[in-house]
Amino acid sequence: MSFIQLGGISLSFGARDLIRNATLNLQDGSRAALAGPNGAGKSTLMKIAAGIVKQDSGEVITTKGARVVYLPQTGIRFEEGRVHDIAEQAFSYYLGLLDEQEKIGRALESEHLSEKETARLLEQHHEIGETLEDANYWRREERIAEVLRGLDFKTGDFERPASELSGGWQMRLALAKVLLEDPDIMLLDEPTNYLDLEARTWLENFLRDYRGAVLVVSHDRYFLDVTVREVYELFNGTLTRYAGTYSQYEVRRSQELAALFEAWERQQEEIQRIEEFIRRFRYKESKAPQVQSRIKMLEKITPIEIPEGMKRIHFAFPPAPRSGQIAVRIRDLTKAYGSMQVIGRFSLEVERGQKLAFVGPNGAGKSTLMRIIAGAESSFEGEMTLGANMLIGYFSQESAELMESGSTVEEEAESVCPFEMLPKLRNLLGAFLFRDDDIEKPISVLSGGERSRLALLKLLLKPSNLLVLDEPTNHLDLTSKDILLEALRKYEGTVIFVSHDRQFLDELADRVLELSCGLPPRLYHGNYAYYLEKKVQESSAETQPEHPDPNKNRESGAPATAAVQNSDQPSVTRDWGQEKARKAQVRRLKRREEEISARIEAIAVGKARLQEELAHPNTYINGEKTRRILADLETLDQEAECLNQEWLEIAESLAGEVT
Secondary structure, X not given: OOEEEEEEEEEEEOOEEEEEEEEEEEEOOOEEEEEXXXXXXXXXXXXXXXXXXXXXXXXXXXXXXXXXXXXXXXXXXXXXXEHHHHHHHHHOHHHHHHHHHXXXXXXXXXOOOOHHHHHHHHHHHHHHHHHHXXXXXXXXXXXXXXXXHHOOOOHHHOOOEHHHOOHHHHHHHHHHHHHHHOOOEEEEEOOOOOOOHHHHHHHHHHHHHOOOEEEEEOOOXXXXXXXOOEEEEEEOOEEEEEEOOHHHHHHHHHHHHHHHHHHHHHHHHHHHHHHHHHHHHOOOHHHHHHHHHHHHHHHHOOOOOOOHHHOOOOOOOOOOOOOOOEEEEEEEEEEEEOOEEEEEEEEEEEEOOOEEEEEOOOOOOHHHHHHHHHXXXXXXXXXXXXXXXXXXXXXXXXXXXXXXXXXXXXXHHHOOOOHHHHHHHHXXXXXXXXXXXXXXXXXXXXXXXXXXXXXXXXXXXXXXXXXXXXXXXXXXXXXXXXXHHHHHHHOOOEEEEEOOXXXXXXXXXXXXXXXXXXXXXXXXXXXXXXXXXXXXXXXXXXXXXXXXXXXXXXXXXXXXOOOOOOOOOOXXXXXXXXXXXXXXXXXXXXXXXXXXXXXHHXXXXXXXXXXXXXXXXXXXXXXXXXXXXXXXXXXXXXXXXXXXXXXXXXXXXXXXXXX
16 A cells, blocks of 8 residues: 655745644545645645655655655646657656566576575566556557547647647646556646646546545636545645545535634724724823723734635626627528638527537637637628627637736736726735735736736726636636636626636536537537536437437527427426325435534544544554554545445435425
């Protein structure tokens, strides 16, 4: 069994304690998320685990011979070699084993070996062979193709010079190399940043089958929910472990944070009252004793600290100017590049207030259709017209990169900020990850991600009634996404968008337009989860004998204004006895749900005790004790996993009940 254990890790950054006495344990099969606000030190903690950054105190212990691989958020660039060659470098670790196996083979040819030496060499030769077999070394060409295609590289890309790849594709290649290395422990910092939905789904499935341990930082809730079984949160320097899925962590953490925010707000109100009293009466001699008393009160207050990225910020769009009922009307539109048709002929109407998502594989024409609607692309066949009084706000990665100005970040945002929102501008800049000295940065020195966030904020500050957003969530953290999602859901105008964030799609879209590489787009009247459900039904129907279906063509290429028949909900009549039995079943499920929650909490306490014991250096002097603790932890992990699965099944059953 391979494991990595961080015990009592502390690190200071200037006068600030970035990490204090952190303990973390990963072993074969661990699936853990590292959560926390931006700037909390998540990437630094990963680098400590990888041996890249040295901690001030504490220790990092790994199983002898265990391979730990770290994938950073950005910064990897391959200047030499083809895509395939760089992927194949993942197997270079095994070249030394091949050399050793060859040496053993030559040694076995000696006639002077004793029976004992021969047996020992044969065993070593066999062990190396098993290692190579387990690593799929002899199937590496097949594995390289599988992983590269899973991350959306086309076969024709395999021979491309890696230096030709954009920054995002460079990071995809770096991720492919890490996955192919098949290390014992993977530390993945934002691996989904540059992946589309299809590649993210492939990565989710890959990690399910991966035998080793994974610690991941991601701003994609859905990806985390289906991937991890425990969450470590780094908050104000303290690392805390939460058992269960990411959603379960958020539920528990939200309750804790609600109490923390309430206490913080009460404290802020109290501080403001005291400071106001001091300001009003500072120069009144008759009030001098009371002023001094208030000053002492202020000095005694221990401030409750909440990182900037976690403070509650609510953003509302400027009111959307009134527009016509039809926001966008498309008639017989097609788009081709030379002889290659990108978008097949289709018609569509988008009504005021609708939230329409474009989905489809890379190259299907999503961004192209966005540009056509935004008026940035005019070479197409057919007709695209906007409704009356439409005021478009268009966001794309390209437009963000082209933003040029001699202003600072704050000045650039101020230039488009409505007067009534100016008092909140710094909070909004913080919500889009511009904090402290960042707001004074000149536009010319901003990174691509920073430009993207600023361009998006500028767009949202301007009055509009049609937003065309091409991947607006790419460079946002979870808090920023929540703020954007809340604002867009309340937005009274029309939204047309592309996103690779599953939760964002599910919670914002009320229509989904599927684009399919040259075929006519198809419209689905529902959110992304509904779209996926219909795709599964369609796939199943293709394998069944054909039967007449009055709703068969209900959604195929139909205008967004077409009526949708609700024939999917059968009418069910329950008699009194059935209703009584149903309510009794609901009560049983709720009781079991409470029992499971209590046991999961008890397991978390038990694991915390064992992990504290494991963190003690003296434990590692006693190998038997270490193995016993690791075995106990594994048993508790397995029980927690079973309970979490049962909890999810019960939650789904309760959600499906109609009271």
